[in-house]
Amino acid sequence: MSPRMLRAAAALRRGRDEETGSTLPLMLGYGVLALVLVLIVVAVTSLQLERKRLLTLADGAALAAAESFEASDLVVGVDGAGSPALDDTAVRAAAADYLADADHGLHAVRIVVADSPDGASARIRLSAVWHAPFTNGWIPVSAHLEVETEARSILH
Numbered sequence: 001m002s003p004r005m006l007r008a009a010a011a012l013r014r015g016r017d018e019e020t021g022s023t024l025p026l027m028l029g030y031g032v033l034a035l036v037l038v039l040i041v042v043a044v045t046s047l048q049l050e051r052k053r054l055l056t057l058a059d060g061a062a063l064a065a066a067e068s069f070e071a072s073d074l075v076v077g078v079d080g081a082g083s084p085a086l087d088d089t090a091v092r093a094a095a096a097d098y099l100a101d102a103d104h105g106l107h108a109v110r111i112v113v114a115d116s117p118d119g120a121s122a123r124i125r126l127s128a129v130w131h132a133p134f135t136n137g138w139i140p141v142s143a144h145l146e147v148e149t150e151a152r153s154i155l156h
Helices: 003-018 023-066 088-101
Strands: 074-076 082-084 107-115 121-131 142-152
Touching (some): 023 088, 023 107, 023 121, 023 142, 088 107, 088 121
Antiparallel strands (some): 107 121, 121 142
16 A cells, blocks of 8 residues: 555544544434424413413303393394393303303413493403413413403394
């Protein structure tokens, strides 16, 4: 073997020896990044599910409030169809009763708005607090959620 080829082979061996273990920090970095992304996706999914649960609870409360009228509260229109006459106090009371009976498991649920804007429908706005399943520097510890829904009873 010529001296030139020996020097080239020695340089290749030195280059390989200097790169030993250089992929380990790269793999650890990508592993940490993948773990952080998974944790963020889990937290965002948890937040979205909590919002859906709050919206379902608000829908139920609005429906209960829209049907909280007495038979004597029906107003008969020109066409002979009856429509309920709702008032804000009855709507709020029915929504509060529904929330007290519902097994929802949400944190700090409260009624923000419970009224009847037109006397025939019930509008409910609920708020709750979402708590993250875990915390780190990229995910907030809690978030305020608020949803609004409206329901109307129609009699034929």
